[in-house]
Amino acid sequence: MRLSRYFMPTLRENPSEAQIVSHRLMLRAGMIRQASAGIYSWLPLGLRVLKKIEQIVREEQDAAGAQELLMPTIQPADLWRESGRYDEYGKEMLRIVDRHNRDMLYGPTNEELITDIFRQSVKSYRDLPKLLYHIQWKFRDEVRPRFGVMRGREFYMKDSYSFDLDRDGARRSYNKMFVAYLRTFARLGLTAIPMEAETGPIGGNLSHEFLILAETGESEVYCHGDFLDYDPMANEVDYEGNLQPIVERWTQLYAATDHKHDPARFEREVPAARRVVARGIEVGHVFSFGSKYSKPMGAEVTGPKGETVAVEMGSYGIGVSRLVGAIIEASHDDKGIIWPSVVAPFQVGLINLGPGDAACRDACETLNRGLRAAGIDVLYDDTEERAGAKFATMDLIGLPWQLTVGPKGLAQGRVELKARRAGVREELAPEAALARLGVLRR
Numbered sequence: 001m002r003l004s005r006y007f008m009p010t011l012r013e014n015p016s017e018a019q020i021v022s023h024r025l026m027l028r029a030g031m032i033r034q035a036s037a038g039i040y041s042w043l044p045l046g047l048r049v050l051k052k053i054e055q056i057v058r059e060e061q062d063a064a065g066a067q068e069l070l071m072p073t074i075q076p077a078d079l080w081r082e083s084g085r086y087d088e089y090g091k092e093m094l095r096i097v098d099r100h101n102r103d104m105l106y107g108p109t110n111e112e113l114i115t116d117i118f119r120q121s122v123k124s125y126r127d128l129p130k131l132l133y134h135i136q137w138k139f140r141d142e143v144r145p146r147f148g149v150m151r152g153r154e155f156y157m158k159d160s161y162s163f164d165l166d167r168d169g170a171r172r173s174y175n176k177m178f179v180a181y182l183r184t185f186a187r188l189g190l191t192a193i194p195m196e197a198e199t200g201p202i203g204g205n206l207s208h209e210f211l212i213l214a215e216t217g218e219s220e221v222y223c224h225g226d227f228l229d230y231d232p233m234a235n236e237v238d239y240e241g242n243l244q245p246i247v248e249r250w251t252q253l254y255a256a257t258d259h260k261h262d263p264a265r266f267e268r269e270v271p272a273a274r275r276v277v278a279r280g281i282e283v284g285h286v287f288s289f290g291s292k293y294s295k296p297m298g299a300e301v302t303g304p305k306g307e308t309v310a311v312e313m314g315s316y317g318i319g320v321s322r323l324v325g326a327i328i329e330a331s332h333d334d335k336g337i338i339w340p341s342v343v344a345p346f347q348v349g350l351i352n353l354g355p356g357d358a359a360c361r362d363a364c365e366t367l368n369r370g371l372r373a374a375g376i377d378v379l380y381d382d383t384e385e386r387a388g389a390k391f392a393t394m395d396l397i398g399l400p401w402q403l404t405v406g407p408k409g410l411a412q413g414r415v416e417l418k419a420r421r422a423g424v425r426e427e428l429a430p431e432a433a434l435a436r437l438g439v440l441r442r
């Protein structure tokens with residue numbers, strides 16, 4: 001992509017409305033623009049990151065055996081009357097009346113709608129278990145939308161729903177999602193710690209929140225330092241096998257947010273040197289709530305002895321749009337964003353310091369072609385900006401690699417390669433730079 005043609009409206013100054021670093025950097029890097037309080041447009045650079053995160057979330061859901069579908073954003077109020085949540089949900093629900101005077105709503109979550117889909121077609125225990133998910137926009141009319149995409153009113157969520165015949169089955173489904181979440185966040189370059197959680201308006205008695213540590217997190221967290229050394233990707237996972245030992249390993253050490261914190265237990269169970277007190281961002285939340293929706297909504301199947309059973313359900317959410325901000329909170333410096341390679345909008349920023357110079361142009365074109373032929377996404381800065389401004393923009397948008405071509409270096413057969421995270425610069429021949437970036441010589 002040529003920067004001269006790319007729509008990436010960066011800002012030099014810090015926008016005054018942004019209180020936290022991810023919000024500031026997303027506005028400054030031209031990733032998002034606010035449409036109204038807590039409601040954002042995703043510009044090309046931001047959308048690329050959102051889609052990359054979405055794809056990693058999807059791959060890990062699929063690996064765990066969940067099946068993707070897509071439900072609408074607008075739902076009929078009648079389903080929510082059946083569960084009793086239409087009145088309970090209060091002002092956070094955006095209520096809409098259509099032209100036929102029917103009550104509708106912009107979905108804040110989808111337990112009712114998925115239960116309706118399920119009850120229409122699944123009638124026998126033989127068709128269980130089922131694990132379904134979608135990735136769709138949600139709306140919650142938060143009193144205080146803030147921190148940009150971290151607490152929006154409209155936000156992008158992956159939500160999964162499980163249906164099982166009995167408690168053991170429901171626990172197996174819960175464990176699948178629990179393990180899939182550990183792996184999803186690890187792939188995104190995050191250390192997410194599961195903590196026992198309140199169930200709030202979703203309901204149920206078994207629930208964990210997954211939090212990543214960051215100074216600007218909304219909750220205070222207390223946990224054992226060993227969590228920070230665990231690697232969820234260390235072993236292969238067999239999702240059809242027994243996942244309970246993995247879940248136990250991740251739940252036996254102390255970890256709690258301020259809501260559930262027990263200072264006496266913390267001191268008893270965690271040696272002083274291993275006590276971590278920090279702030280955290282909730283990036284995922286899993287719930288098991290038995291028959292809370294299946295019973296009132298009549299989601300029942302015939303069991304093995306011919307009896308009628310209300311299915312055991314759970315729901316599992318990941319804040320996909322919140323993750324964009326959360327990753328920035330966890331990975332930035334005073335110059336800008338530092339994207340983990342797996343979610344970076346482009347892998348390489350190719351900077352031409354002599355756009356008027358034929359040799360520089362040719363060298364850049366050759367590098368750009370070579371990288372793209374190898375399947376590497378390149379943002380090619382072919383603009384007439386000053387060198388200092390070009391470097392500042394590249395640091396701001398945080399691509400993993402910066403490859404700079406200038407007239408002086410090129411005359412000596414050299415280009416400069418900089419790794420954004422380490423900040424290390426290296427002068428080398430163009431061919432060697434390509435090799436370093438993983439382009440194989442043909």
Ligand code: 5CA
Binds near residue numbers: 160284322
């Ligand atoms: N139905 C359940 C599970 S699917 C549910 O809605 N859970 S939730 O309320 O905990 O939301 C799931 C995830 O969505 C949260 O962990 C958080 O990462 C994200 N999320 C929730 N509210 C917002 C918001 N206002 N802005 C951005 N992300 C949000």
